Structure formats: C-alpha cells, structure tokens
Amino acid sequence: MSDNESEFKLEMPKVGIIKGVLAKDIEVVGGKVVNIRTCARPYKNMYSVAQLRTIKKVIEKYGSGKVHLSPRHNFEIPEVKQKEIENVLKDLYISGLFPGGAGTSVRNIFTCPDWCSKQIRPVQELGERVSFNSGDKDMPNKVAISFAGCSNSCSRPQNADIGITAIGEVGVNDKTCPDDCKECIRSCQFDAMEKHNGTITINDKCTYCCKCVESCPETVLSIKKTGFRITVGGKEGSNVMFGKECALFVDDFEAFEIIEKVLRHYQEKVAFRPGSSKKKERLGEVIERLGLEDFMS
C-alpha cells in the first residue's frame, strides 16, 4: 500500500465541506475557513476508538482543538483552513470517516443504537443497506432518513423526510390477568386498552407502540408480530411537519423498496418552492401539494 500512497489522488467530495465562520471573523466569509462534517462509511451508527483518536488528531493538528456534535450523529470539525482540507480528508479516509451529510443530498442515515434494551425490531442492518444504496445521493433538497427501533423514536422518524419506526402487534395470552392490575391501561396513551371481567381487549385506536407490553408485570401481553411503519414528508425547522403514514407492518425488504420508490418519486415530482427560483421543495411540501396517493402512484 505504501507504494501507492504517492499516487493517491483525492477527489473533492461534493458535500460535507461547509463554509462557516466564527461570528466575529467577518473577513473569512469568502470560504477561507471551512468546517468538515464527517460520518462513518460504510455506514455505522457507532464510532470506533480508532476513529475517535483520528478526530482527536485532526482537530489538534488542523482545527481549533474542538469538535461539534451534530444532531444527526455526525462530527463536525470546525475551522479547517482551505489549503489543509486535503490533509484532513486523507487522515479521515484512512480511518473510515468520510465527509458527508450536508447540502442537498440524502443526509447521514440515522438509526438508533443496537445496544438499546427497548428495541422491538433491529433497524441497523436496514439502515446500513439504505445508506449503501442511497447515502449521500444527490437530491433536489435535503432528505433526512431516520430509523427507530421502537416508538420512543429517539431518532425522530416523525420529523424526518422518511421515517421508519419499528412497531409490533400486541397479542393477549391465555394467562390470567390479576383483577386489580391496570398497568397496561395506564401506560396506553391512546385509550386503546379495555378490560372487561378480567379479559383485556385492544380496540382500533391502537398505534402498535407496544408500551403496554413493556408495562405488563405478568406476561399476559406479548408482541405477536413486528414490522415497520413508514412515514413520509416530515420535517423540522421553520415549519414543522409530521410525516404521513404510507405503509404499515412492512418487512425489511418491503421497507427498502418503499424508500427507494419515495426517493425516485421525489426526484421526478419536485418543483420549485412557490415564489422562489432557487430552492426546491422538501419532500413534505411535495406531498402536501400533490397528496400522498398521487405522490406514491
């Protein structure tokens, strides 16, 4: 490998190099100082010790000795001089860190961590697969894809352009439920649990969050089937939108297909924002204009 190192040519990445300034340094707006947003590639929701040490080395050597934690599990390395970008990128590439997750592209895929005890269905593998296929792909506007392993939604799938949440269908077992126990009824935020004469029934208000299973002190309730709910068109920022449900109880393969389809349709059906000639619509705005059915067909 060391022989090839001299021939190593660096391609400037399209995204991930963000122009930035410190508020007091007005002079550098021309792009003399940049910030590099890095994510682990191939996609991982964890950073290894070696990667942390690389970041440490880079910020000490080229940056300001500080690193910013972004809300989409990226590290941002601020105040890198323009002429040092190549050196920084070389150091990062070697340890499996790449610039990305910025601009009008598919942002860093966000999955919840696999060590979590609350997870109903693992999402990491699906996240890695989606990242491999469409991570950092050029898009009309920012597209955030978030995966959550349970309805606590730490990764905020409802506010992501495409949100995938693991859900479960709750089944009532034959075991006897103690008469005075009302834990599941108390835990349900949707009034979906009913108890008549010691038997529990679940009505159609259920959103499959499985909070009741978690709360059940006996094993009367259990998860019968798991799958994903896919919501599209959520966004944060100036105008908060919550994603609209487009699929329920899909498996990994179907979820992958739907994500691909949504991204494809978004590229085809997008238009400029009303009154703007620069900015294209976000996914949520396209869906609001066309309606979910029109968008998906």
Place this chain on the structure above:
Amino acid sequence: MNDSGILQGRTKGKSTLRVASNDPYSAELTAEQIGIIADIAEKFGSGSVHVTARQTIEIPDIELTSINEIKKLIKNSGLYTGSSGKYIRNVMACSRWCLYNASPLSDLAAQLNRKYQGSELPGKTLISLSGCDFSCTRSRTSDIGVIARTKIKITDKKCKQCSLCVKAPLCCQMDAITITDEGAEIDTERCVRCGFCTKICRPGTIAIDSNSYDIFLGGKGGVKPREADFFKNVKSEDELVKQIDAILAGYIAVADDKERIGDVIDRLGMSALEIKDE
C-alpha cells in the same frame, strides 16, 4: 450520587454510560475530552461509541462495577455522566461557527447546563437553543425551545448592489431581500430574522437592529409527537434565564408524575407556566 446517565443495556449485567459535555459547552468536545472518551471505550467498553441525537455520547457495554472508576477519570475534564431519565437533559445548542447563527448561544448553553445539571423534574424535559429559525437543534419539538431572533434594519450607508445577499448558495435563504436601484429591500413577511444578511453585507447597509429570543413550549417527539406552541419573546439573556427558571418552577408545581410540559399545557393552558405576579 444519582444514577443518571446509566442506561440499561441489552446484555445482562452491562450498562451504557451517557456522557455529556459542559465545557466549553454542550455541543462541543475538546481534543482532550475525545481522548478520554476513546480511552474509556477501549478500556471499559466494547471499543465503540454512539453519538446521540441530543449531542451526548453513549459508551455501551460497561460493567456497573467500573462506573465509579470512570467517574473519577472524567471528573475534571468538563464531561459528566447524566442526561437521562427524569433528570434534566443536557441543554442542546447549535454550533458556534455556523454562518446563520447571528448571535451564538454557546455561552448561554453552558450557563444553563451548569445551572440545571443533575436537577430532577416531574418528567423528561428537553431544552434546545437554536441560533436561527431553521432550528437544527429541534427547538420546535423540544419541551423548552429557544430561537434567537435578530431584527435587521436598513441603515443610511449606501447599498453598492454587490448582490452578495441574494446570490446563491450563501444568501438569504428565505428570498426576503430584493435588490432594486434604490438599494436593498426587505420583505418583512418572509424574513425569519436570522440575521445572516448582516454578516455578508459588506457596505453595512443591512445591520442588526435588536436581538431577542423566542421561547417555544411543549414540543415533544416519541409516541405522541406534538409541535411546540409559541410562548413569548424576551429581549435579553438575563430575562430568558429568568423565564426558563419560572417555567421549570411552574412545571414542578403543577405537573403529575411523568407528565411532560406539553401535557401540562394541554391540561391547564399556557398560563400555568407563566411568571406569577406577586
């Protein structure tokens, strides 16, 4: 010593440690701190860390017995374990270097973080500070969200029509500025008061008029997401801290167990959290 920051892991007997930073401020880690985190993950954990959605770092697979040793290690580094359960979460803030951030909130975040660190509340409470309307830190879906506003004005200095403020990509993101023969014109309907244009305007035609903060209350994610409601606009940092104090005091006084600020607002209305006149 509370058990805040120690989370249940998937493997039995092992837990995950959530570490947040206090110095320089919640969203930034120094090289030294990264080194410490790497050392902990290597020595006590499984060699990898997770960066969470709220600017904390989680180190999984840690034996409960080694936690005291880890706490000693991080004691004077500006890191602390916490930000979980009902203990107040770390105060999120956006980056110091961001172009759109007309008035950086890093000092305020550090101040609030130190003030509330370790305090226990009726339910999970997220405080997020954003430097502009785009709210990368999700101010509009946090229990207490703050958005910094910069009102701009057009000064006497003549616009040289360099068009930097309207030339993509580093321009007004809301298309609120139009350059005419007379100079720059600002559409106040479209302007979100981020103050970005004051930084790129070379002749100083567009300048900062006043800074203020918008407070949003009651947003949340989770099973039942809720968008935050606008609470009020305050003029200074001191007043903002005072308001947040009052909101938290009011919240502790009226909230039931596990009730979030959004639920309190739905039940009692916004007035329950306002400063009471004495």
